[in-house]
Amino acid sequence: MGRSQELYRKARKIIPGGTQLLSKRPEMFLPGLWPAYYDRAKGCEVWDLDGKKYIDMSTMGVGSCILGYADDDVNKAVKSAVDRGSMCTLNAPEEVELAELLLELHPWAEMVRYARTGGESMMIAVRIARAKSGKDTVLFCGYHGWHDWYLSSNLSDEKSLDGHLLPGLNPLGVPRALKGLTYPFNYNDTEGFLRLVEEHKGNIGVVVMEPIRNLEPDMDFIKTIRQVTNDLGIVLIVDEITAGFRLNNGGAHLLYDLEPDMAVFAKGMSNGFPMAAIIGKSDVMEVAQDTFISSTYWTDRVGPTAALATIWNIKEKNVSGHLIRTGKKMKESWKSLASSHDLNIEVSGIDPLGHFDFKYENPLVLKTLFTQLMLDKGFLASTAFYASFAHKEAHLKNYLKAADEAFGFISKSIAEGKTERYLKGPVCHSGFKRLT
Numbered sequence: 106m107g108r109s110q111e112l113y114r115k116a117r118k119i120i121p122g123g124t125q126l127l128s129k130r131p132e133m134f135l136p137g138l139w140p141a142y143y144d145r146a147k148g149c150e151v152w153d154l155d156g157k158k159y160i161d162m163s164t165m166g167v168g169s170c171i172l173g174y175a176d177d178d179v180n181k182a183v184k185s186a187v188d189r190g191s192m193c194t195l196n197a198p199e200e201v202e203l204a205e206l207l208l209e210l211h212p213w214a215e216m217v218r219y220a221r222t223g224g225e226s227m228m229i230a231v232r233i234a235r236a237k238s239g240k241d242t243v244l245f246c247g248y249h250g251w252h253d254w255y256l257s258s259n260l261s262d263e264k265s266l267d268g269h270l271l272p273g274l275n276p277l278g279v280p281r282a283l284k285g286l287t288y289p290f291n292y293n294d295t296e297g298f299l300r301l302v303e304e305h306k307g308n309i310g311v312v313v314m315e316p317i318r319n320l321e322p323d324m325d326f327i328k329t330i331r332q333v334t335n336d337l338g339i340v341l342i343v344d345e346i347t348a349g350f351r352l353n354n355g356g357a358h359l360l361y362d363l364e365p366d367m368a369v370f371a372k373g374m375s376n377g378f379p380m381a382a383i384i385g386k387s388d389v390m391e392v393a394q395d396t397f398i399s400s401t402y403w404t405d406r407v408g409p410t411a412a413l414a415t416i417w418n419i420k421e422k423n424v425s426g427h428l429i430r431t432g433k434k435m436k437e438s439w440k441s442l443a444s445s446h447d448l449n450i451e452v453s454g455i456d457p458l459g460h461f462d463f464k465y466e467n468p469l470v471l472k473t474l475f476t477q478l479m480l481d482k483g484f485l486a487s488t489a490f491y492a493s494f495a496h497k498e499a500h501l502k503n504y505l506k507a508a509d510e511a512f513g514f515i516s517k518s519i520a521e522g523k524t525e526r527y528l529k530g531p532v533c534h535s536g537f538k539r540l541t
């Protein structure tokens with residue numbers, strides 16, 4: 106066992122759940138064998154605690170590092186901010202510069218607030234939207250963080266979050282008084298959305314959705330949502346935390362002529378440094394003066410500095426074009442490799458955020474075996490690939506050669522009916538559960 110796994114065994118005893126983010130749990134990849142901790146990361150290369158090097162062909166810091174790890178330009182800007190004092194009694198001027206840049210990129214928006222993580226910035230947006238509309242009910246589609254407003258959806262129906270976050274989540278600790286305030290609808294399901302509006306008409310203050318994630322939007326769906334929310338005085342929030350800055354220089358909503366009331370950015374905007382922004386129309390954002398929303402570390406200098414350097418690079422280098430091309434090639438290659446080995450997989454996701462599923466009775470066994478085989482060949486890889494600017498032609502070529510062999514092996518193991526026997530450890534987890 107390497108030092109990384111040893112450290113993780115210790116962590117499981119003193120950190121409940123082992124890590125701070127479910128998607129970074131080694132059990133989600135390769136229980137007992139995933140390298141768990143890193144010593145160094147640069148571009149798309151990662152060194153574990155034993156000095157072993159891997160190429161990261163998975164999610165690049167769960168979608169946070171669009172430019173690649175430890176990007177030179179972003180790091181240079183951040184180091185200078187640290188040297189000049191990352192915290193002070195006075196405010197960081199970069200806050201204003203970043204606000205101007207975000208408003209220039211999103212001409213419909215007039216004001217900006219900041220936070221540091223995705224979930225908390227969604228909480229802020231929902232608070233402002235409820236305050237503005239004077240109504241508590243929220244209709245939502247997709248994942249928007251761990252906070253009470255969102256998890257409370259499972260108080261009315263324990264399956265409410267199944268298709269949006271994870272199946273079987275227990276809203277333990279979420280006050281029961283929040284029951285009946287949040288309801289889910291499915292992406293591109295215009296009729297389902299209209300039915301929900303009819304059911305809760307009069308009480309709905311907020312609609313929350315991602316502009317795009319897995320499927321291309323049906324324009325009727327997008328138009329209906331904007332029309333209905335406008336007609337009923339409902340505040341429309343688009344969550345750009347993961348989609349933003351991957352398809353264009355800004356929010357993906359710009360591509361679909363969708364003018365929301367608020368948009369929220371986080372992971373995609375600052376290349377791994379904590380930063381989040383809530384932008385919106387001034388009549389909505391002004392309400393933030395009437396409801397108390399305030400936190401010390403939302404004023405640090407590193408976040409806005411990193412965001413300015415990241416966005417500048419994304420614009421200058423046409424990074425979204427690179428992400429789309431690279432992700433598209435990966436999706437197409439998965440399909441052709443699978444078909445050449447007679448493997449049944451389903452490929453989905455927008456190009457920069459592609460993933461595939463094994464369409465078999467035991468998909469988690471196959472997923473675990475794929476991760477194991479790829480790790481043996483020096484790749485951090487699972488069934489999702491989030492393209493970054495650091496992923497170049499050669500990385501893809503080497504990955505695809507390894508994936509070709511892995512798919513061939515998996516296909517043979519299925520034909521032999523022996524897949525599970527090739528696993529060196531337990532099968533990976535698919536969702537949230539206790540570890541011990």
Ligand SMILES: Cc1ncc(COP(=O)(O)O)c(C=O)c1O
Pocket residue numbers: 222223224225227247248249250251315344345346347348371372
């Ligand atoms: C669309 C979306 N909203 C919200 C979040 C939560 O962000 P964070 O993990 O920074 O709290 C995520 C994170 O995966 C996300 O993808």
